[in-house]
Amino acid sequence: MKPAVFTPQEPIERWVARVVRDDIRRLQPYSVAESSGMIKLDAMENPHELPPALRAQLGEIASAAPLNRYPDPAAVALKAALRAYMQVPDAMEIVLGNGSDEIIQLLALGCARPGGTMLGVEPSFSMYPLIARVCGLQFVGVPLCADFSLDADAMVAAIERHRPALVFLAYPNNPTGNLFDAAAIEHIVRAAPGLVVIDEAYHPFAQVSFMARLQEFPNLVLMRTLSKLGLAGLRLGLLIANPAWTVQFDKLRLPYNVNVLSQAVATRVLQSAHVLAAQAAAIRAERSRLAARLQGMAGVQVYPSQANFLLLRVAAAAATYDSLKASGILVRNLAGGHPALADCLRVTVGTTAENDAFLASLAASLRLSSHA
Numbered sequence: 537m538k539p540a541v542f543t544p545q546e547p548i549e550r551w552v553a554r555v556v557r558d559d560i561r562r563l564q565p566y567s568v569a570e571s572s573g574m575i576k577l578d579a580m581e582n583p584h585e586l587p588p589a590l591r592a593q594l595g596e597i598a599s600a601a602p603l604n605r606y607p608d609p610a611a612v613a614l615k616a617a618l619r620a621y622m623q624v625p626d627a628m629e630i631v632l633g634n635g636s637d638e639i640i641q642l643l644a645l646g647c648a649r650p651g652g653t654m655l656g657v658e659p660s661f662s663m664y665p666l667i668a669r670v671c672g673l674q675f676v677g678v679p680l681c682a683d684f685s686l687d688a689d690a691m692v693a694a695i696e697r698h699r700p701a702l703v704f705l706a707y708p709n710n711p712t713g714n715l716f717d718a719a720a721i722e723h724i725v726r727a728a729p730g731l732v733v734i735d736e737a738y739h740p741f742a743q744v745s746f747m748a749r750l751q752e753f754p755n756l757v758l759m760r761t762l763s764k765l766g767l768a769g770l771r772l773g774l775l776i777a778n779p780a781w782t783v784q785f786d787k788l789r790l791p792y793n794v795n796v797l798s799q800a801v802a803t804r805v806l807q808s809a810h811v812l813a814a815q816a817a818a819i820r821a822e823r824s825r826l827a828a829r830l831q832g833m834a835g836v837q838v839y840p841s842q843a844n845f846l847l848l849r850v851a852a853a854a855a856t857y858d859s860l861k862a863s864g865i866l867v868r869n870l871a872g873g874h875p876a877l878a879d880c881l882r883v884t885v886g887t888t889a890e891n892d893a894f895l896a897s898l899a900a901s902l903r904l905s906s907h908a
């Protein structure tokens with residue numbers, strides 16, 4: 537007997553439109569530029585590899601890992617290693633995420649009451665508004681001042697008006713690279729009726745933190761990640777907060793969100809914290825050198841950065857981006873996004889050789905355009 541031919545009642549596009557949420561269909565997919573063979577200065581990755589001896593040990597750990605078993609859902613060993621490494625206060629608890637992107641999602645999901653609001657600043661990390669909307673929260677972005685500092689009065693006014701369930705502040709901020717004034721943040725924490733999340737993704741390069749101050753404010757929580765430190769491929773981020781908060785968000789976490797290999801490898805790498813510390817120090821030193829060289833270039837404005845990237849303004853960002861790309865260097869073109877970032881590029885601090893290649897290509901591109 538021949539199987540009956542299935543005849544759909546409608547074209548598949550119409551079917552998708554009927555089933556999938558309208559707002560999801562309207563979303564632009566998060567796009568990552570193709571980078572094979574390029575000098576990759578677009579994603580704030582650590583350009584340094586781990587030492588060969590440590591990599592060999594990680595190979596042994598991976599080969600011995602029980603891949604047939606589910607991971608430890610409580611990740612006891614990894615949490616203990618993170619606690620020691622990050623000096624998490626004893627009174628605080630940790631929730632692990634598959635990157636801190638997942639932590640943002642847990643926070644948004646857990647707080648998304650109908651009509652609720654997430655508040656942030658603009659320009660800042662693009663995941664905050666994206667995740668807010670997908671989780672059903674309205675996103676309110678308060679503009680930063682012209683020098684990218686916090687407008688504390690505008691923030692407090694917006695907090696009073698919108699009563700946000702969540703306020704997100706990246707410290708240092710991405711893509712501007714600066715640290716907000718701690719007193720202004722404290723002011724916002726005191727004014728907020730909900731949670732204030734300080735996202736310390738760039739802590740290794742700024743070396744200042746609200747960690748020791750978590751106990752002062754019941755509504756203050758922190759996010760950290762191992763991504764910018766040098767383990768972006770493991771996907772490991774964390775929420776550090778009073779257990780009264782973490783017990784709630786931990787219920788939303790999928791039980792095995794941090795896999796066996798990530799847990800075992802991260803735990804071992806954290807035992808060699810000196811390696812990560814030395815790499816972060818090298819990146820900070822390169823940041824200073826790169827910033828000084830860029831400051832000496834006509835036609836380039838460099839903003840102060842406490843992160844592992846620099847924000848630049850040039851005369852024609854799109855042309856400069858294309859010209860860098862043609863010479864094999866990938867940076868991030870921020871023009872076309874927020875108006876405050878017109879003609880801005882963001883460049884991750886690479887190795888000395890990568891940064892020199894970037895500087896040479898940038899100089900060549902600026903020379904060409906000034907003769908055009």
Ligand SMILES: *Cc1c(COP(=O)(O)O)cnc(C)c1O
Nearest residue numbers: 635636637706710737761763773
């Ligand atoms: C890169 C970045 C993150 C995301 O880090 P993952 O842990 O890799 O998901 C979070 N916040 C800010 C501000 C970032 O720039």
